[in-house]
Amino acid sequence: MFDWEAAWHAALYGPAGFFTRGEKPAAHFRTSPLVGPELAEALLTLLSRVDAALGCPPVVDFVDVGAGGGELASAVRSLASGSLGARLRVTAVELGPPVDLPGVRWSSTIPRCEGLLVGHEWLDAIPCPVVRGPSSDPWITRWWPSLGDGWAEVGTPRDTAWAAAVGSVRGAALAIDYGHLVSSRHFSLTGYRDGRQVEPVFDGSCDITAHVALDACADAAGGDFVLVSQRDALAALGLSSEVTGSGWEWLESAARAGRVAELRDPLGLGGFGWLLHGCGVPVSALLPSLPPWRPNPASHSVV
Template structure:
């Protein structure tokens, strides 16, 4: 029987694997940190709220799990200012080769965090077993009960465990940002990306291999107070608005910024990402206002 999880892991992280050899996301697919500095600005705002809720500790952490080329970590380090910037410690967690960046330390394992931990498109890169229905797997019984005979499904238990362990390392808040699905709308999504194109997943290390995240299962595994909202709504709640004004160069700058924010908040694209936010000794209500619950857009991120 083909071992999907082992083949997937070897293709990404084994000798000669896609990430192990230093491939970076920007070379293969569009992702929010590459749109511009606006996502990082929103996360700095969220971090400042976490910092205040913690009582302004002497050192406040921003931990970027699955950091890729470190774009998000470096942008947060660059945008943080004042007292927050002076106390900020930025850590990029990545299994591939580190990219030297001023003010960013690199590690291959998740450290203890007093502040904000973010897994941006990290969980979707954790390999999973793949089963064909009917299946007696207990995770499938709970989280994919609608699996039809002959249909395939990714078993998300490894992602649940990884997220629960990450959340347990945090005092402050932990945020997973990913594309995903809910128990009411599960679908098989295993796919590949290579050089900007979605391709069939092959396990030879030539492409990124990814699948949607069962964010509701991850939330239950980590437990505690949490919310699951859309990126579209979360960014608005953190102050990102796509207004255009001024004249001349100021107008051009504001128009460009508005275009980037519109891309980040597009409900049919990046705005459809789920934001799973856990409060860890911090009340979620102190970080985000009450927002509509996330509902995945079935037209978004269709598998090949």
């Protein structure tokens, strides 16, 4: 029997794996940190709320799990200012080769975090078993009850990884990813190479990914959490697409508005789920009450 999880893991993280040899997501698909600095700005706003709820500790962490080329970690470090910036410690967690970025330390394992941990498109890159129904797997029974004789990705490894990550945090943990709910499960295993969606092959030549069962991850980690759309979360953190001013100011404002619109597009990046767990901090202190996330079929935006 073909071991999908082992083959997937070797293709991404083995000796000749896609990520192990230093491939960076930016070369293969478009993600929110590549749009501009606005995502980092919003996450700094969230981090400032976490920091205040923690009582402004001497050192406050921003941990970027699955950091890729470190674009998000670097942007957060460069934009942070004032008291928060002076106390901020930024860690990029990645299995591939580190990138030399000012003020960013690299780790191959998730450290303890007092502040904000972010897994931005991390969970979708965690390999998991693939089964064809009918299946008696307990995860499938609970989280993919309408499988029938179709194919499915068993999300247990992702649930375990997210629960462990949340358990390492005092403050808040945020998973940002594309995914689906128990009411809308669909087989989604696919590959990306050079800006194109391709058939997934397990030879290390492409990224291999699948949608995340964020509801199952939320349940596995437990505690106080919300699951909302990126579109709504960014608005709640102050990102606006309003255009103001005149002349060069208007042009800069219009460019920024375009980037914010891309980040909040409900048919694209704005449709991503934000799963936010409060870890000793009430979620209500971090985000206002927002509509629950309703996933769409969108995945990566190709380059």
